[in-house]
Amino acid sequence: MKTDRKLSAWRTLSLDRFLLGVPHYPEHVDPAFLERDARRIAAAGFNVVRMGEFAWNLFEPRPGQYDFALFDRAVEVFASHGVSTMMCTPTATPPRWLTHAEPDLLRVTATGAPHRHGSRQHADNTSPRYREHSRRITRIMAEHYRDMPGVIGWQTDNELNTSYSESYSAAAASGFRDFLRERHGSVERLNEAWGGRFWAQDYLDFDHVDPPYPMAPVAANPSHVLDYHRYLAHATAMFQRDQVEILRAVNPDWFITHNIGVIRDIDMRGALANDLDFLSYDVYPLLKDEFQRAGHAWLQAVQLDLVRGAAGNLVVPEQQSGFGSQPGFATVVPEPGEMRRMAYSSIARGVDGLMFFRWRPAHYGAEIYWMGVIDHDDVPRRRYDEAARFAGEVGRMAATILGTTVHMDVGIAGPDFDNEEGLKAYPLGLPGPEEASGPLHRHCYERGIACGFVHPEDEIGRLKLYFVPHWALWEPRWTAPLAAFVEAGGVLVIGARTGAHTPDNHMIASTPPGALRELAGVAVTEFGPLPPPGANALPASHRTPPHLAALPAESSRRRHAIATAGGTVDAGWWYECLAPDQGTETIATWSTRFLAGVPAVTARAVGRGLVVYVGSFLTPELVEMIFPPLFARAGIEPLLRNLPAGVEVTRREAADRQLLFVQNTRSDPVALAGIPRATELVTGARIEGGTLDLEPYGCGVLRPDRTV
Numbered sequence: 064m065k066t067d068r069k070l071s072a073w074r075t076l077s078l079d080r081f082l083l084g085v086p087h088y089p090e091h092v093d094p095a096f097l098e099r100d101a102r103r104i105a106a107a108g109f110n111v112v113r114m115g116e117f118a119w120n121l122f123e124p125r126p127g128q129y130d131f132a133l134f135d136r137a138v139e140v141f142a143s144h145g146v147s148t149m150m151c152t153p154t155a156t157p158p159r160w161l162t163h164a165e166p167d168l169l170r171v172t173a174t175g176a177p178h179r180h181g182s183r184q185h186a187d188n189t190s191p192r193y194r195e196h197s198r199r200i201t202r203i204m205a206e207h208y209r210d211m212p213g214v215i216g217w218q219t220d221n222e223l224n225t226s227y228s229e230s231y232s233a234a235a236a237s238g239f240r241d242f243l244r245e246r247h248g249s250v251e252r253l254n255e256a257w258g259g260r261f262w263a264q265d266y267l268d269f270d271h272v273d274p275p276y277p278m279a280p281v282a283a284n285p286s287h288v289l290d291y292h293r294y295l296a297h298a299t300a301m302f303q304r305d306q307v308e309i310l311r312a313v314n315p316d317w318f319i320t321h322n323i324g325v326i327r328d329i330d331m332r333g334a335l336a337n338d339l340d341f342l343s344y345d346v347y348p349l350l351k352d353e354f355q356r357a358g359h360a361w362l363q364a365v366q367l368d369l370v371r372g373a374a375g376n377l378v379v380p381e382q383q384s385g386f387g388s389q390p391g392f393a394t395v396v397p398e399p400g401e402m403r404r405m406a407y408s409s410i411a412r413g414v415d416g417l418m419f420f421r422w423r424p425a426h427y428g429a430e431i432y433w434m435g436v437i438d439h440d441d442v443p444r445r446r447y448d449e450a451a452r453f454a455g456e457v458g459r460m461a462a463t464i465l466g467t468t469v470h471m472d473v474g475i476a477g478p479d480f481d482n483e484e485g486l487k488a489y490p491l492g493l494p495g496p497e498e499a500s501g502p503l504h505r506h507c508y509e510r511g512i513a514c515g516f517v518h519p520e521d522e523i524g525r526l527k528l529y530f531v532p533h534w535a536l537w538e539p540r541w542t543a544p545l546a547a548f549v550e551a552g553g554v555l556v557i558g559a560r561t562g563a564h565t566p567d568n569h570m571i572a573s574t575p576p577g578a579l580r581e582l583a584g585v586a587v588t589e590f591g592p593l594p595p596p597g598a599n600a601l602p603a604s605h606r607t608p609p610h611l612a613a614l615p616a617e618s619s620r621r622r623h624a625i626a627t628a629g630g631t632v633d634a635g636w637w638y639e640c641l642a643p644d645q646g647t648e649t650i651a652t653w654s655t656r657f658l659a660g661v662p663a664v665t666a667r668a669v670g671r672g673l674v675v676y677v678g679s680f681l682t683p684e685l686v687e688m689i690f691p692p693l694f695a696r697a698g699i700e701p702l703l704r705n706l707p708a709g710v711e712v713t714r715r716e717a718a719d720r721q722l723l724f725v726q727n728t729r730s731d732p733v734a735l736a737g738i739p740r741a742t743e744l745v746t747g748a749r750i751e752g753g754t755l756d757l758e759p760y761g762c763g764v765l766r767p768d769r770t771v
């Protein structure tokens with residue numbers, strides 16, 4: 064497998080097996096445990112371990128002295144039990160002797176403070192000198208493991224940028240200048256791109272440009288900020304590219320991946336993803352604060368859909384198995400059955416390899432309460448049993464699952480680095496495009512409608528309905544595929560603010576939605592922020608001083624609503640006044656005060672399809688109001704009708720087969736009705752009677768007799 068295959072939400076993996084396993088840390092245990100670990104890992108049905116990502120201090124204990132004995136033995140012991148190794152480059156944690164000898168390798172924050180040895184991800188990936196060390200350790204390790212059959216592939220680094228992505232070091236500043244030279248060609252073009260005439264921000268020389276410092280003393284230029292984040296993503300990808308080039312040259316048979324964690328200055332459709340055989344993603348939905356509000360099952364689904372939307376099927380090298388904690392936080396505990404359920408939910412959304420984090424918890428360091436598959440006392444308990452049950456089941460189904468992709472009827476435009484970062488550079492108190500599409504994604508998720516993320520440069524013709532969530536930065540090349548999609552019968556829904564900026568993050572000079580004005584058949588004549596849905600506050604950028612908090616907020620008088628013949632819903636985040644062209648229909652209007660009667664949502668028939676423009680941001684209520692008729696128009700049906708609350712359904716498919724994945728995310732049993740005649744692959748049972756019972760956190764994989 065090589066990387067000549069274009070990134071696509073429908074890209075499959077061509078691994079010859081379904082990777083099942085655990086990250087293992089031979090450096091954290093008595094070497095006497097290895098043999099027993101390997102036996103138990105193999106007995107659980109696992110075929111792979113991941114190791115090495117934080118062990119540079121052991122691979123190179125002193126400058127230029129290398130020692131692979133511990134890891135060689137681990138690779139060999141595992142291999143002797145039929146368990147392969149995914150090795151990692153250890154650049155997330157340079158040894159102290161290195162940063163002591165060369166303090167310039169440390170990242171520097173905006174206040175000028177260097178990061179310190181003592182946690183992790185403190186080295187500066189933008190530093191050419193750190194890149195030299197990264198190449199050196201990668202080459203030494205690659206050559207060492209070249210002929211060891213136990214090592215089947217590599218993970219680069221570990222969760223690049225998860226903890227921190229920025230750097231204001233001298234190296235970062237100089238790299239930024241080089242990046243700008245390359246991107247803009249001349250300083251005149253840079254001045255144009257950044258609007259240098261505003262606040263006297265133009266430059267005579269690239270050498271005079273600094274990274275943008277936040278609030279020094281007030282807001283930095285949003286075009287400057289956007290280019291800085293483009294640079295950070297580029298520098299991250301180039302740091303990784305060094306390693307990928309070495310690994311590929313040394314052994315072209317290895318697969319190479321990277322485990323994305325927090326998506327921070329990572330362009331999942333850029334060089335970082337293109338250089339790899341496939342993307343990987345670490346699944347920790349219980350870790351995220353949002354889960355308190357949103358539920359971790361949906362959060363896991365939307366995150367996986369997003370990563371798959373960038374580059375297709377993926378691997379999960381880390382999925383939370385038990386209670387997790389670092390000194391700064393503690394997660395809730397996956398209940399019995401939930402670890403297996405979460406793992407099936409990942410596969411259901413395009414995961415073709417999964418490892419439970421981690422084999423055994425550490426006894427020291429900042430993650431002693433991050434539980435593993437077995438416990439501190441080396442006793443396998445319920446998590447081991449669950450992991451083994453899962454691995455056994457998936458091992459038996461692997462050949463049927465591999466080669467299938469996730470079916471989508473509804474596509475949300477994403478992920479797009481420039482649009483996420485462009486908004487962050489000038490946020491207006493608004494959610495980013497990915498977050499703003501949450502209400503539509505969730506609506507579909509809860510009803511069993513097949514929905515995911517697809518970039519306009521991907522095959523959007525495979526979808527029935529496509530939503531563009533407030534992509535202010537509009538590339539002219541995206542318009543034609545959208546028009547073709549509609550001509551051919553697709554329903555296109557364009558969110559407010561789309562097309563309002565240039566790729567440099569300037570406001571366009573024409574009437575919004577600019578490049579989409581003609582296709583949408585509508586003009587935006589006025590716009591402004593609204594309070595977030597349900598919030599008794601002014602738009603999010605304003606804070607209410609405590610002494611005023613008890614008073615009825617001025618904003619309660621500033622709310623607005625949208626109405627159709629069927630009802631009225633509160634609007635949130637943003638309003639636009641729409642002026643429809645002739646032939647464009649108004650399907651919802653603003654219904655409050657000065658906006659009363661002004662078109663809020665319009666629709667225009669184009670070719671065999673329809674273009675809908677929504678002059679606001681989606682809320683759950685607005686989705687409920689406007690999307691069901693659009694689904695009907697697009698011929699979209701749920702994958703299973705009358706899906707009970709808390710049950711997930713997705714379909715994976717290939718030319719010759721379809722697999723319906725169903726997961727009960729609840730702690731009580733549930734019965735599904737309307738099941739087609741099928742074989743249930745987890746148990747091998749036949750379903751003839753149309754119903755399927757799922758135990759608490761129960762999962763099923765149905766192979767219907769007839770494909771649709």
Ligand code: GAL
Nearest residue numbers: 221222225324345381430433
């Ligand atoms: C991941 C990381 C692991 C471990 C885990 C639990 O982000 O890659 O090394 O720290 O989180 O916190």
